[in-house]
Amino acid sequence: MKAVMFFMSILAGTLAGASDLSAESRSAKVEGAPALVVVRTYNYAAVSAERLAAAKSEAGQIFTRAGISLEWISCRVPGADDGAACTEPLLAGRELMLRLVDRTPATGERIVALGESMVDREQRGGVLMTVDLCPVRAVAGRTSTSLPTLLGRAVAHEIGHLLLGSTAHPRAGLMRALWSHDELRGLKPADWGFSAREAERMRQTTVRAVAYVASARHAASTTPVAP
Ligand SMILES: [Zn+2]
Numbered sequence: 351m352k353a354v355m356f357f358m359s360i361l362a363g364t365l366a367g368a369s370d371l372s373a374e375s376r377s378a379k380v381e382g383a384p385a386l387v388v389v390r391t392y393n394y395a396a397v398s399a400e401r402l403a404a405a406k407s408e409a410g411q412i413f414t415r416a417g418i419s420l421e422w423i424s425c426r427v428p429g430a431d432d433g434a435a436c437t438e439p440l441l442a443g444r445e446l447m448l449r450l451v452d453r454t455p456a457t458g459e460r461i462v463a464l465g466e467s468m469v470d471r472e473q474r475g476g477v478l479m480t481v482d483l484c485p486v487r488a489v490a491g492r493t494s495t496s497l498p499t500l501l502g503r504a505v506a507h508e509i510g511h512l513l514l515g516s517t518a519h520p521r522a523g524l525m526r527a528l529w530s531h532d533e534l535r536g537l538k539p540a541d542w543g544f545s546a547r548e549a550e551r552m553r554q555t556t557v558r559a560v561a562y563v564a565s566a567r568h569a570a571s572t573t574p575v576a577p
Pocket of ligand 1: 507519525
């Protein structure tokens with residue numbers, strides 16, 4: 351049976367969290383909605399607006415079922431004149447970066463990687479994920495499935511790695527390592543969702559990020575300042 355697989359990189363060292371200043375400046379926004387995750391999207395693959403919207407909708411529905419709302423920010427990429435500058439530091443566990451690239455030609459391999467996430471094992475988190483449209487397009491074509499649907503699922507899987515802070519793959523559900531062609535063609539909702547345990551862990555990640563912001567702001571407001 352042919353299958354597709356996700357591949358993820360492990361980034362050694364520490365991924366930077368938000369500085370106190372940036373955390374402070376955004377605390378009012380994040381405190382009000384603890385189960386919100388913001389995804390800065392860099393569309394290097396030039397996915398059409400219509401397909402991208404459908405993929406975001408697919409990923410959004412998967413996370414809605416896990417009790418988390420996704421918010422998307424389109425960030426400017428070279429050669430494009432629209433999109434936000436996206437220069438502020440990221441708050442790990444709350445704000446993530448998605449790079450959509452189109453770079454790996456199909457090789458006829460039995461197992462192909464659709465995306466990767468950079469997860470810090472010590473910090474149990476990360477902010478950067480990449481999904482490659484080239485294999486996504488090939489697999490969607492081979493399985494006669496909708497490209498936006500597959501793309502949305504691939505993005506949701508990578509967001510899952512970052513919010514779970516883990517590169518582990520359970521045997522079932524969206525976070526499993528292998529997606530067979532039969533599963534991709536099928537309509538089993540359980541194949542494309544998070545477990546209750548995963549959903550709870552991801553919600554805790556967003557709550558911890560909000561707590562971090564709150565404590566940073568508190569420290570900033572109570573620390574004496576030398577004249
Ligand atoms: Zn994975």
